[in-house]
Structure formats: structure tokens, C-alpha cells
Amino acid sequence: MTQLDISVRNDHHRLVLSVSGPINSYTFTDFQEKVYKAIAQSDAAVDMERVTALSSAGIGVIMTAMEDAETTGHGFVIVNPSEIVRLALDSTGFGDRFPIVKTLKQA
Amino acid sequence: MTGRRAEAAVVLEAIPSSILSFEDFIGSLAFLSPRERSRLKVAGGEILDNIVKHATPVDSGRIRARASRRGDSILLGFYFRSPSFAAFAAGLVGGAESASAEPLFDPARRRWRGIGLLMCRNLASRVVFRPGESMDRIFLEFEGGK
Numbered sequence A: 001m002t003q004l005d006i007s008v009r010n011d012h013h014r015l016v017l018s019v020s021g022p023i024n025s026y027t028f029t030d031f032q033e034k035v036y037k038a039i040a041q042s043d044a045a046v047d048m049e050r051v052t053a054l055s056s057a058g059i060g061v062i063m064t065a066m067e068d069a070e071t072t073g074h075g076f077v078i079v080n081p082s083e084i085v086r087l088a089l090d091s092t093g094f095g096d097r098f099p100i101v102k103t104l105k106q107a
Numbered sequence B: 001m002t003g004r005r006a007e008a009a010v011v012l013e014a015i016p017s018s019i020l021s022f023e024d025f026i027g028s029l030a031f032l033s034p035r036e037r038s039r040l041k042v043a044g045g046e047i048l049d050n051i052v053k054h055a056t057p058v059d060s061g062r063i064r065a066r067a068s069r070r071g072d073s074i075l076l077g078f079y080f081r082s083p084s085f086a087a088f089a090a091g092l093v094g095g096a097e098s099a100s101a102e103p104l105f106d107p108a109r110r111r112w113r114g115i116g117l118l119m120c121r122n123l124a125s126r127v128v129f130r131p132g133e134s135m136d137r138i139f140l141e142f143e144g145g146k
Helices: A028-041 A056-072 A083-090 B018-027 B034-054 B085-093 B115-123
Strands: A005-011 A014-023 A043-054 A076-079 B005-013 B062-070 B073-080 B104-106 B111-113 B126-130 B136-143
Touching: A005 A028, A014 A028, A014 A056, A014 B018, A028 A043, A028 A056, A043 A056, A043 A083, A043 B018, A043 B034, A056 A076, A056 A083, A056 B111, A056 B115, A083 B034, A083 B115, B005 B018, B018 B034, B018 B062, B034 B062, B034 B073, B034 B085, B034 B115, B034 B136, B085 B136
Parallel strands: A014 A043, A043 A076
Antiparallel strands: A005 A014, B005 B062, B062 B073, B073 B136, B104 B111, B126 B136
């Protein structure tokens, strides 16, 4: 069974989280912890190219991170989401509200 | 794809980590396109998560998931038995009048609620809950090719 893997690196002024594997009800707490920690410290970009599933729990983390970013004044973007991530975000009915960029350079 | 028929099933333990086995099962279904697999994985994962959370204890501790294709119609069914799921399911499949149409933020847990319900409604053409004396069933119907 595939597990979630998240690596964090510094990229100039921001933290980049590279996520691979499924973000679901079983794995999302690790995603939640790392995303909230990153957005509290600096601008954050979450690379979701290799995410294989995204549940409502994971989307809730993204929505809360967007609010935290507004509160702290930090930037928050989703980078190059996989097809299933786009599908999951769009399936909420408000997919256009998520800050999506194709590459880190666009962030 | 008219006339194409195929099906597959898996038995899952009624525990949170079964979502991983479910995702692997859907990912293995060669009779679905990648996009169809993604829709079943996302919507079905939400249903399974709710069964595990709200139907506990599930009799026998097992949930059976079955995916089938009949032409352009795709059906994903969950089969289990729980005395406690009916009340929750009334809100899940009962339409906009029985549940909040918008997600709500739970500030105490810093969690959004109601997103999964929206996702299922938008991904599946129909969500049906059929309680029974010996077996409860939840069906998600999808239009193939989308």
C-alpha cells in the first residue's frame, strides 16, 4: 500500500513541500502538521504533482492553510497538481478559489 | 463502450487504514479509464471514510466494495451491516434540504466539514443508501467517459 511522503526544502524566501502518495483520511494528519507549520513560518508552496489521491480531509487542510496565509500575510500556492488533485478540488464546486500555479517560478 | 461489462470486488476491514487498500483496488480496475478511476477513488473514498467513522461497529468488521461497468454506466457499491449508520446516511444522501449545502468551519478542531458530501454529489450522478435487515448498501452511480 502506498504511503504519504512529504519533503520540505527552502527555496529562497519560501518553504517548498513536495508531496507524493495519497492524502486521505488516514494520512492527512502528517500533511496537516507540515503545511500548518510551514505557513506559520514563511511563504509556502505545496508541490502536488505526485499526489495520488486527495480527500475532503486534505482539501480542508488546504482551505485552512489559505486562511492562515491571509492572517499571517504569507503566500500560499499549490504547484502543478496531479490530475486527481485537480479533479478533487474541482469536485468541491469552488475549484477556482484555490491558488494553483504550474511551476514554482510562477508562484 | 456500449455492451462492455465488467466487475470486481474487494473485502475491506472496517478500519481507517482500509482507505489505502480501497485506493489500490480502484487503481487496479483495468475496465475503467484513468479519469474514471480518479472519480471513483475520490468519491468512494469519502463514502468508505464515512462508513468507517459513522457505522462503527460494523457487524463482522468487514465492508465489501464492488465496482462494475455496464456500457457507459459505472456503479460502485459498498455492502456492510451497521445498526448505527442510517441516521447519518439520511444526511449524506438525503439531498440539499437534509444537510448544509456549504462546507462549515469547525474552529475548535480547525477542520472543515461538509466538503466530502459536496464532492460526492458533484462526482457521482446518483448516491443511494439502501438499509436492510441483513445488509446495508450504498451505491454511487457514475456516467462513464467523464
